[in-house]
Amino acid sequence: MADREWTADCVADHFEEAFRTLRKLPPVKVRGYFNTWPDIVRTDREIAMMEPQPMRICPSAAAITRLEQTFNWALWVNEEERRLVWSRAARVPWKQISGELGCDRTTAWRRWQLALTKIAARLNAQ
Numbered sequence: 001m002a003d004r005e006w007t008a009d010c011v012a013d014h015f016e017e018a019f020r021t022l023r024k025l026p027p028v029k030v031r032g033y034f035n036t037w038p039d040i041v042r043t044d045r046e047i048a049m050m051e052p053q054p055m056r057i058c059p060s061a062a063a064i065t066r067l068e069q070t071f072n073w074a075l076w077v078n079e080e081e082r083r084l085v086w087s088r089a090a091r092v093p094w095k096q097i098s099g100e101l102g103c104d105r106t107t108a109w110r111r112w113q114l115a116l117t118k119i120a121a122r123l124n125a126q
Contacts (some may be wrong), residue, residue, distance in 0.1 A: 005124065006119075006120040006123040006124050008113055008116035008117050008120050009116075010120065011073070011116045011119045011120050012088070012089070014066065014069075014070050014073075015070060015085055015086070015088070015089035016089045016091075017063070017066065017070075018067045018070035018071070018089065019086070019089040019090050021059045021063045021066070022067060024056070024057060024058060024059045024063075025058075025059065025064075026058075073119050073122075073123070074086070076118065076119055076122050077115045077118055077119065080101070080111075081111065081112075081114075081115035082115075083100075084097065084101070084108065084111055085115050085116065085119075087100075088112055094108060094109065
C-alpha cells in the first residue's frame with residue numbers, strides 16, 4: 001500500500017468492495033439453539049419441485065482483510081461522514097441520502113467527496 005497513490009475514487013471502490021464482502025458473510029445467529037431432528041430424506045421428484053436456493057459465495061481471506069482495513073479507515077472521519085460513505089457504498093440513492101442529511105444532492109455529494117479525500121490524504125501520508 002505504501003507505493004500506491006490513493007485517490008477519492010480508489011477509496012470509494014474499496015468501500016464498495018467492503019460492503020459487498022460484508023454482505024457475503026454468514027448471518028450472525030444466537031448461540032445455544034440447535035436442532036435434534038433428523039434430516040429429511042427427499043425423493044428426486046420432491047427435489048425437482050423445490051424452489052432453488054440462492055447460492056451463497058463466501059468471501060476470500062484477502063477480501064476479509066481488506067474489509068477490516070476499510071473499517072479502520074472509517075474511523076478517520078466523523079460519524080455523519082461515516083454514515084454518508086457507507087450509504088454510498090451500499091448504493092443508496094442521492095435523493096434519500098440528501099433527505100436524511102437535510103441538504104440538497106450537490107451538498108451531499110460534496111460532503112461525500114470531502115470524506116473520501118480526507119481518507120485518501122491520510123492513506124497517502126502513511
